[in-house]
Amino acid sequence: MPVFDPEELGARIRTQRKKEGLTLAELSQRSGVAVSTLSKLENGQTTGSVETIFKIARAMRVLVDHIFPFAPAEMTNGRLLVTRRDGGERLAIEHYDYQLHAAGLIGKRMAPLHMAIKARTPPPIEEWSTHPGEEFAFVLCGLVELNTEHYAPVRIGAGESVYFDSIMKHCYVALSDEEPRLLSVCLSEAPSMKSAPENLFASAAPKP
Amino acid sequence: MPVFDPEELGARIRTQRKKEGLTLAELSQRSGVAVSTLSKLENGQTTGSVETIFKIARAMRVLVDHIFPFAPAEMTNGRLLVTRRDGGERLAIEHYDYQLHAAGLIGKRMAPLHMAIKARTPPPIEEWSTHPGEEFAFVLCGLVELNTEHYAPVRIGAGESVYFDSIMKHCYVALSDEEPRLLSVCLSEAPSMKSAPENLFASAAPKP
């Protein structure tokens, strides 16, 4: 007795395939998964393997989670947490001062950080941040320079923002006389289970 | 040649298990998956079946996508887009003025909105926003009241924030004389397919 519903998975695959106007044979061609396997999957006659699911998702150009039956959404539908000026969770490191908002909310997918940029010159690249996912940074005041692995340094002033893949090594540097502050929202692929995800604050630098 | 990295899946399972302080034997007991299977999974020696993954996820009381490597990082790892003060995409509706940042970046999972709150009284509840996912709102200036379906109205001033499940009906209202501005970042659970970058799955697509 399966612990999840294979029919839902099958239905999603079929829906997506129809949407793309593909036949089983065509999808098989693209994905490298046999026609028979596709049929069995779509009809819930097998629970499938992770490998196969990935092949199918890739072939239809959808993210896996589109055809993958999730845990029900009602698990989290009524959370709300306010962070006051003196709230959240604070952390001061060499180059930045952090205030993590919504620190007490576990299972959230975004990590909102109110940070003050102390650094005036970029540290060695090994110390730059890198973490899977996406990052959005909005400058609240001052002038900030974002250094990244793949781009020329980018200057961002108050009211401006930058959105980037945070797996790129990156670091912020203050350019203005006043200490710049920015609001950074990091999206990790796996929702943070802890209030202060250490991987967010961890840099590429080796551990002592 | 697996199309995804079994070692990442294994690493996630192990990370989560350690976080919960479980041994393989205990997790086996709770999940109904044999110890040997767990070990092979964690060490990337098998690609695993969907059924097994679900059992494990359920046993650790996490959503499947916590341990499931849905979007390999190498798919998008070098994007970066700056939004200037006059950039982005603007939209004015009755109650708010929006500036969508990073508008030109397709496939992003967060939607950062710089918004000015014009409304001074809540509209009828049928007009409130509701969308699956999570929302983080940081007040830049002024005093804002967030009305939600399940909570008493919440007042948030400059430098404060709120994080909530955006499926709850919600609306923002201005309380201060000055028109409040806030930065809202919405996370949708399923990124829209229309915006899925071509290059994400290019390798699987046969050329016409």
Next chain:
DNA sequence: CTATAATTTTTCCGAAACGATAATTTTTGT
């Protein structure tokens, strides 16, 4: 309405994953 093609489902078998047990190695705690 039939004939034919296209598509899907089913059948059969090899391949891979799973479970149980035991032996070996690694880690942990004292």
Next chain:
DNA sequence: ACAAAAATTATCGTTTCGGAAAAATTATAG
């Protein structure tokens, strides 16, 4: 350093999955 606990590896029977081709169903053309 030792003992205990935990994790890995090995083996093997069982179950499930995946692929090729046949069978059945559905769609299409004349």
